[in-house]
Amino acid sequence: MASAPFWLRDLVGAWIFYSVLPAWPWPQPRFERIARFAPWIGLVIGGMQAGLWWLLSALGWPQVALVPVVLALGLWLTGGLHFDGLIDTADGLAAGPERCLEAMEDSRVGASGVQLSVLVLLLQFAALVRLGSLAPIALVVTSALARVSPLWAMARFAYLRVNGTAGFHRRHHKGLGDAVPTLVLLVVVSPLLGQLPLLTVPVCFLSALIAAEWLGRRLGGMTGDGYGAVVMLSETSSLFFIALLAPLLGSGGG
Numbered sequence: 001m002a003s004a005p006f007w008l009r010d011l012v013g014a015w016i017f018y019s020v021l022p023a024w025p026w027p028q029p030r031f032e033r034i035a036r037f038a039p040w041i042g043l044v045i046g047g048m049q050a051g052l053w054w055l056l057s058a059l060g061w062p063q064v065a066l067v068p069v070v071l072a073l074g075l076w077l078t079g080g081l082h083f084d085g086l087i088d089t090a091d092g093l094a095a096g097p098e099r100c101l102e103a104m105e106d107s108r109v110g111a112s113g114v115q116l117s118v119l120v121l122l123l124q125f126a127a128l129v130r131l132g133s134l135a136p137i138a139l140v141v142t143s144a145l146a147r148v149s150p151l152w153a154m155a156r157f158a159y160l161r162v163n164g165t166a167g168f169h170r171r172h173h174k175g176l177g178d179a180v181p182t183l184v185l186l187v188v189v190s191p192l193l194g195q196l197p198l199l200t201v202p203v204c205f206l207s208a209l210i211a212a213e214w215l216g217r218r219l220g221g222m223t224g225d226g227y228g229a230v231v232m233l234s235e236t237s238s239l240f241f242i243a244l245l246a247p248l249l250g251s252g253g254g
Contacts, residue, residue: 006030007181011037019045020079035154035169035227036178038147039185045077046143050136067128067135071121074143085228086120087113092225093218101160104225120236127239131246138200138242141189145204146235148182149212150227157216159223166224200242207237 004027013029014037015021021044023029049070056066075083088104094112095103103110128135150169155178159170186201211233215226 003027006033010034011040014038014041018042018081019077021077032168032172033174033178035150035173036181038150039144039182042147043140043144043185043189045074046140048077049074049139049143053136053139063129063132063135067125070128070139071124074139082228082231083117085225086232087117088225089215089219089223089229090116097220100219101223104223120232123236123240127236127243130243131239134246138239141200142204142235142238142242144185144189145201146208146231146238148205149208149230149234151178151182152209153212153216153222153227153230154178156212157219157222160219160221161223164224166227169224169227170222199245203241203245204234204238207241208234210234211237 009027009030010033012024012027013031014034016023016029017031017034018038018041052073053066053070056069061069087109088106091106091110091113092100092104094110128139131138154170154173155175159167161167190201208230211230215230215233216222219226
């Protein structure tokens with residue numbers, strides 16, 4: 001069997017690393033520069049959430065019932081990878097600079113982690129209910145572009161753990177070259193915006209950069225948990241601000 005190019009093997013590796021979806025039969029995965037393809041995996045996950053939304057809507061489910069199911073699907077498809085990072089990071093920040101990394105490693109969930117996770121889920125719930133019929137497209141776009149946030153964090157901040165399991169992201173990061181797949185992704189998702197205002201993409205990108213920059217500065221670097229946290233923070237803020245802007249620009253859901 002012919003060997004596959006490295007980029008394709010990294011894409012397969014990203015599929016395995018960032019989701020619980022069945023692995024590809026070919027080619028052999030590689031796990032060096034998988035982060036550059038994380039937005040593509042986000043596109044798949046957001047697409048599956050959108051598909052479930054449309055299915056449940058067709059079956060007559062009210063939004064207040066289908067939104068939690070759609071959010072639960074997103075968490076399950078990622079294996080809770082980013083959500084776990086959000087909880088651990090919240091606990092680390094609450095512990096203070098001297099015990100931050102130690103608290104993030106602790107398998108026990110602290111009060112700060114619980115509070116932030118509930119806050120994030122409530123904000124996502126409210127945003128999706130407010131967006132209404134526009135929510136499926138918003139899910140696709142935000143799920144994809146929120147995963148730009150770790151790419152920015154990898155480029156901007158040193159990895160804090162000497163033997164951290166996510167350190168390979170930083171070691172194999174190639175700077176702006178890793179943004180090329182995401183730029184291609186933008187060309188793909190732009191036609192999906194439909195009724196959503198053109199501000200959607202800038203809002204998502206700005207949310208991604210701000211989340212990564214803020215957390216990187218607070219931690220004084222980055223960790224694997226931090227990479228997961230910025231995805232959740234970016235996704236949540238993107239959905240929330242899109243929900244605020246859409247009605248003002250004549251694209252309110254219903």
